[in-house]
Amino acid sequence: xxxxxxxxxxxxxxxxxxxxxxxxxxxxxxxxxxxxxxxxxxxxxxxxxxxxxxxxxxxxxxxxxxxxxxxxxxxxxxxxxxxxxxxxxxxxxxxxxxxxxxxxxxxxxxxxxxxxxxxxxxxxxxxxxxxxxxxxxxxxxxxxxxxxxxxxxxxxxxxxxxxxxxxxxxxxxxxxxxxxxxxxxxxxxxxxxxxxxxxxxxxxxxxxxxxxxxxxxxxxxxxxxxxxxxxxxxxxxxxxxxxxxxxxxxxxxxxxxxxxxxxxxxxxxxxxxxxxxxxxxxxxxxxxxxxxxxxxxxxxxxxxxxxxxxxxxxxxxxxxxxxxxxxxxxxxxxxxxxxxxxxxxxxxxxxxxxxxxxxxxxxxxxxxxxxxxxxxxxxxxxxxxxxxxxxxxxxxxxxxxxxxxxxxxxxxxxxxxxxxxxxxxxxxxxxxxxxxxxxxxxxxxxxxxxxxxxxxxxxxxxxxxxxxxxxxxxxxxxxxxxxxxxxxxxxxxxxxxxxxxxxxxxxxxxxxxxxxxxxxxxxxxxxxxxxxxxxxxxxxxxxxxxxxxxxxxxxxxxxxxxxxxxxxxxxxxxxxxxxxxxxxxxxxxxxxxxxxxxxxxxxxxxxxxxxxxxxxxxxxxxxxxxxxxxxxxxxxxxxxxxxxxxxxxxxxxxxxxxxxxxxxxxxxxxxxxxxxxxxxxxxxx
Numbered sequence: 001x002x003x004x005x006x007x008x009x010x011x012x013x014x015x016x017x018x019x020x021x022x023x024x025x026x027x028x029x030x031x032x033x034x035x036x037x038x039x040x041x042x043x044x045x046x047x048x049x050x051x052x053x054x055x056x057x058x059x060x061x062x063x064x065x066x067x068x069x070x071x072x073x074x075x076x077x078x079x080x081x082x083x084x085x086x087x088x089x090x091x092x093x094x095x096x097x098x099x100x101x102x103x104x105x106x107x108x109x110x111x112x113x114x115x116x117x118x119x120x121x122x123x124x125x126x127x128x129x130x131x132x133x134x135x136x137x138x139x140x141x142x143x144x145x146x147x148x149x150x151x152x153x154x155x156x157x158x159x160x161x162x163x164x165x166x167x168x169x170x171x172x173x174x175x176x177x178x179x180x181x182x183x184x185x186x187x188x189x190x191x192x193x194x195x196x197x198x199x200x201x202x203x204x205x206x207x208x209x210x211x212x213x214x215x216x217x218x219x220x221x222x223x224x225x226x227x228x229x230x231x232x233x234x235x236x237x238x239x240x241x242x243x244x245x246x247x248x249x250x251x252x253x254x255x256x257x258x259x260x261x262x263x264x265x266x267x268x269x270x271x272x273x274x275x276x277x278x279x280x281x282x283x284x285x286x287x288x289x290x291x292x293x294x295x296x297x298x299x300x301x302x303x304x305x306x307x308x309x310x311x312x313x314x315x316x317x318x319x320x321x322x323x324x325x326x327x328x329x330x331x332x333x334x335x336x337x338x339x340x341x342x343x344x345x346x347x348x349x350x351x352x353x354x355x356x357x358x359x360x361x362x363x364x365x366x367x368x369x370x371x372x373x374x375x376x377x378x379x380x381x382x383x384x385x386x387x388x389x390x391x392x393x394x395x396x397x398x399x400x401x402x403x404x405x406x407x408x409x410x411x412x413x414x415x416x417x418x419x420x421x422x423x424x425x426x427x428x429x430x431x432x433x434x435x436x437x438x439x440x441x442x443x444x445x446x447x448x449x450x451x452x453x454x455x456x457x458x459x460x461x462x463x464x465x466x467x468x469x470x471x472x473x474x475x476x477x478x479x480x481x482x483x484x485x486x487x488x489x490x491x492x493x494x495x496x497x498x499x500x501x502x503x504x505x506x507x508x509x510x511x512x513x514x515x516x517x518x519x520x521x522x523x524x525x526x527x528x529x530x531x532x533x534x535x536x537x538x539x540x541x542x543x544x545x546x547x548x549x550x551x552x553x554x555x556x557x558x559x560x561x562x563x564x565x566x567x568x569x570x571x572x573x574x575x576x577x578x579x580x581x582x583x584x585x586x587x588x589x590x591x592x593x594x595x596x597x598x599x600x601x602x603x604x605x606x607x608x609x610x611x612x613x614x615x616x617x618x619x620x621x622x623x624x625x626x627x628x629x630x631x632x633x634x635x636x637x638x639x640x641x642x643x644x645x646x647x648x649x650x651x652x653x654x655x656x657x658x659x660x661x662x663x664x665x666x667x668x669x670x671x672x673x674x675x676x677x678x679x680x681x682x683x684x685x
Contacts, residue, residue, distance in 0.1 A: 014672065017090040018680045019645055019660040021652040027086060029071040031093065032680065033664070037061060040071065043092040047085060087645030087660070094638035094664035106161070106171040107274050111387040111422040113169045115237035116205060118475045123613075125202030125605075126312070128236040128474060131195060132244055132467035136228040139461060140218035146181050147259030149213055152250045153179045155261050157269045158382045159247070161238055162208040165607050173271075177208040186217035186226055195231060195470060199312075203235040206607035207639055210238035211247065221461060232467065240386035241444050241469055242369055247382060248467055252453040256460075268377040273385070276375045277420060285418040286429045289390075299361040299392075300354035302438040304477035304500055313498040314471045315505060316491065317512045323519075324490040330519035334402045336409045338490060339366075339443040342482055343391070343408045344401065345514045346441055349507050351395040352532055359396040365476065366391050366412070367442035368419040375420075379447065388423050388440050388476070389415060397529030401522045440476040444469060444483040471495035478504060490515070510535060558599040558621055561585055565595035570631030572681060573599045573622065575644060577637040584670055591674035594681055596633070604643035615646035633659040633681050 015033035031040070044059055060072045073084055108116070119128045153159045160177040164170050184194070194216065203210055217228035234244055254261045319327065324338075331341040347362045354360075370385030371378050378385070393407055427436075446466060454464055465486040471493045472479060478496045485491050492511065496504045514531070522531065558573065559582075572594075574585060582600075589598045601621065604614040632651045634644045641662040648660040661680045663673055 014676060015094050015664040016676045016680050017093050017641065017662040019086050019090060019641075019648065019662075021645070021648050021658045021660065027073075027084075029086065029089065031069040031071065032067060032676070034067050035069065035093070037069075040069070040093065043089055046092055047089055085642070087642035087662075090641035090645065090660070090662040091639055094641070094662050104173045104271075105164075106173055106271055107278075108163065108169045108171050109274060109277060109384070109422070110425055112163075112171075112237050112384055114422055114424045115384065115387075115475075116163055116169055119205065119235075119237065124312075124473060126199045126473050127202070128472065129199060129202050129233060130236060130239075130241065130244075130472040131199060131231060131233050131470040132241065133195070133229060133231045133470060134248075134465045134467045136218070136230060137463040138227075139221040140215075140228050142183060142215070142218045144255055144259040145215065145218065148251050148254035148261075149179050149181055151254045151259060151261040152247055153177055153209070155250065155263070155266050156247060156382050157265055157271070158238060158243070159211055160208050161210065161270070163206045163237070163607065165206070171270075172208075174208045179209055179211070179213065181213045181215065183215045183218065186228070189216070191216065191229060198231060198233055199470075201603070203233060204603070204605055204607075205235045205237050206605070206611075210235045211244070236384060236472065236474070238384055239382065240370075240384050241442075242371060242386060242447060243382040243384070245447050245450065245467055246380065249447060249450050249453060252450075252457060252464075256453070256456055266380070266382075268375075268381050270381070270383040272377075273375060273381055273383060280420060282421070282425070285421050285425075288414065288418060289421070289426045290429050290431070299363055300351055300356045300395075302363075302436065303350065303353055303503070304438040304496075312473055313496050313501050313504070315494045315496075315508055317508055318485070318492075319490045319512070319515060321487055321489055323516050324484070324488060326519040327490065327515055330522075331405070334405045334409075336405045339482070340405055340409045340412070341515065341518070342443065342492075342511075343393075343412075343441060344404050345511055345518070346439070346480070347393050347395055347404065347408070348514065348528065348531060348535070349510055350439070352535055353503070353507065356395070359394055359398075361392050362395050363390065363392045363437045365389060365423070365437040365440045367440065368415065369445065370419045372416050373420050385420075386442075388437075388474075389419075389421070390423065390426060390437055395528060397527065397532060399528050400524065401518070401526050401528060401531060402524060404528060438476060439478040439480065440474055442479065442481045444481065446484075469493060558601055561589035561598040561600050562592070564597035569595040569597060570633070570681075571597045571599060571622075572633045572635055572677070573601050573618075573647075575601050575618075575634065575636035575640045575647075576603050577640060580637070587670040588674050588677075591671045592678060593674070594678040596631070596681060604640070604647070606639070606642045611643070611646065615643060615650065618643075619647045619650045631659070631681075632656040633661060635661040635663065635677055635680075638662060638664050 015031065015035055018030040018032065019027055020030070021027050040059075040061055058073070062070050062072075064070060115128050154176075157173050159179070160174040161171050162174070164172045194214065198212075198214060203212065212233045214231040214233070215228060216231070217226060219225070219228075232244055232248070239247075250261065327341055328338055331337050343364075343366065346364060350362045350364060351360060354362075365388040367386050368389045370387065375381070391408075391411065393404070393411065395404065450466065457464060466484070468485060468491070469481050469483055471481060472495055474495070478494065478500065481493045481495075483491055492508065494504055494508055514535070517534075518531070561574070564571070574588075576585070585600050592598060599622070601618050604618050605611045632648075634647045634651070636644045641660070644660040644662060648658040651658040659681065661677060663676055
């Protein structure tokens with residue numbers, strides 16, 4: 001069978017893929033709905049390309065009449081194809097309706113692999129997930145809003161990209177992805193609760209569409225109407241904050257153009273960046289980072305460590321416009337920027353908190369935006385180009401504050417040539433490895449052109465604000481993000497484990513005081529020691545109210561949608577799909593004609609170490625609700641086939657007559673899907 005790159009086959013009617021799993025008979029795929037055999041062949045080709053370790057199974061495709069096909073598998077040794085990725089094949093066959101479901105492959109960058117590994121190593125679904133929000137004043141055409149985002153997804157390949165673990169972490173770029181855009185009525189939910197719940201839900205980087213949009217409100221303008229609020233949630237392994245602002249800029253262009261962006265796919269993209277990255281010689285970068293930290297004066301020990309808890313806290317402080325302008329001017333006098341001033345203040349606070357005496361090395365990390373490299377079009381490229389790089393600076397009480405500022409400025413300037421390097425690479429080049437930094441400072445900037453589009457929107461009575469970053473749970477116990485709000489004020493947002501609440505509150509209070517007072521009092525001869533002495537007697541009454549995270553949710557506890565008609569009816573457990581609300585499943589349950597009990601399980605990760613644990617947790621959550629030997633089916637939409645089959649295999653191993661059903665929702669609402677599900681499950685009664 002020859003490998004196909006794309007298979008563009010219109011799919012106007014929904015397809016259902018049923019996978020019957022048992023302990024004796026080999027599994028069989030049953031396809032229900034109109035489907036071209038070339039589509040099946042192309043999907044099998046894609047499996048062979050994406051799963052190079054899979055044995056060369058022979059697939060026997062047979063028609064059973066109009067809209068009915070079966071696929072049986074056989075290897076050269078007549079063995080049972082237990083290792084064949086049936087779920088992945090089901091997802092491909094039901095993928096996306098119109099457009100192609102085949103993919104192109106792309107190598108993951110070292111930084112992406114490190115971010116994915118960190119997310120996989122922690123149970124928190126919000127790990128490496130960031131959020132940004134902004135208000136929309138004036139009329140908002142919801143249909144145009146949705147169409148504009150769809151156009152951006154079609155144009156930007158990074159929004160159709162997902163990780164694929166086969167043969168090592170790589171990336172697959174899908175030809176078509178339907179964006180997840182959720183609209184909620186104003187007043188239907190508390191904003192802070194919505195943000196917290198959305199963050200806890202996380203983003204699965206192994207599903208395409210690493211950006212989720214939630215719209216609260218919207219519609220015609222009226223004098224009494226509250227502004228709509230937009231929430232963008234994204235994963236660091238596929239997008240950074242600069243990229244999100246680029247995408248928002250493209251969205252505004254599409255909205256102003258009636259919901260459609262002109263032109264084809266944007267270039268350069270991550271494909272071009274990865275090609276450029278492969279040509280870079282790391283020798284100079286190795287020399288720079290290996291010799292950057294001598295540590296001759298001894299380091300301040302780390303103040304924070306991972307605790308294993310997912311309880312998350314957030315705190316925010318904001319300078320006034322006058323204070324921000326004063327800080328900018330003061331930093332410029334010493335040849336630095338607000339970012340340099342923030343690093344100097346943070347270094348002083350870490351030195352003081354570590355109770356160091358005399359000169360000592362202070363370590364923290366800063367986010368390199370990755371936009372100053374010699375890659376043509378880097379400022380227009382959406383992707384995870386930003387990443388943490390280690391900083392180490394000597395804090396000497398006898399040195400002056402301008403000297404400390406100059407040291408930090410010079411290090412950042414020298415480091416700018418190596419913004420494409422990842423933290424893992426730096427650690428590998430440093431012998432012996434330096435102690436890890438426990439805090440991360442990020443100073444965000446806005447891409448050019450956003451202000452011009454905001455002015456054009458204003459001609460239509462629309463006023464928008466720059467996206468405001470809400471904070472992320474990174475690999476660092478403490479992450480501090482700085483950005484400017486719509487009024488030009490400097491805003492600092494700290495994300496941290498709740499264990500460190502009192503320490504972070506104290507640090508932020510003193511950071512605010514130093515950022516306000518240093519521009520007033522620190523001059524050419526002001527020493528670090530004088531500032532440290534000043535700190536010991538200031539700020540006792542300054543309290544920054546924390547923004548506490550909501551308690552975590554399991555995400556897999558079953559919810560009863562409807563009870564069984566009789567004791568032997570069996571159970572159908574539905575995997576909740578991203579972006580599909582609870583009322584949708586309630587409507588599906590009311591329309592379902594079968595006798596089975598219907599349960600709703602939370603989303604399950606589709607890849608990585610969390611996928612196995614998620615499938616086991618979802619199955620174990622059913623507990624005694626299902627008895628061995630009874631009919632047990634698991635169903636989900638396209639994209640949930642891997643998880644549905646993984647859970648069904650666990651059920652089959654326990655003696656259940658297990659079934660995995662994958663539904664393509666093309667053109668089918670809850671009523672239509674209820675009928676498809678009943679047809680798929682009903683043959684086993």
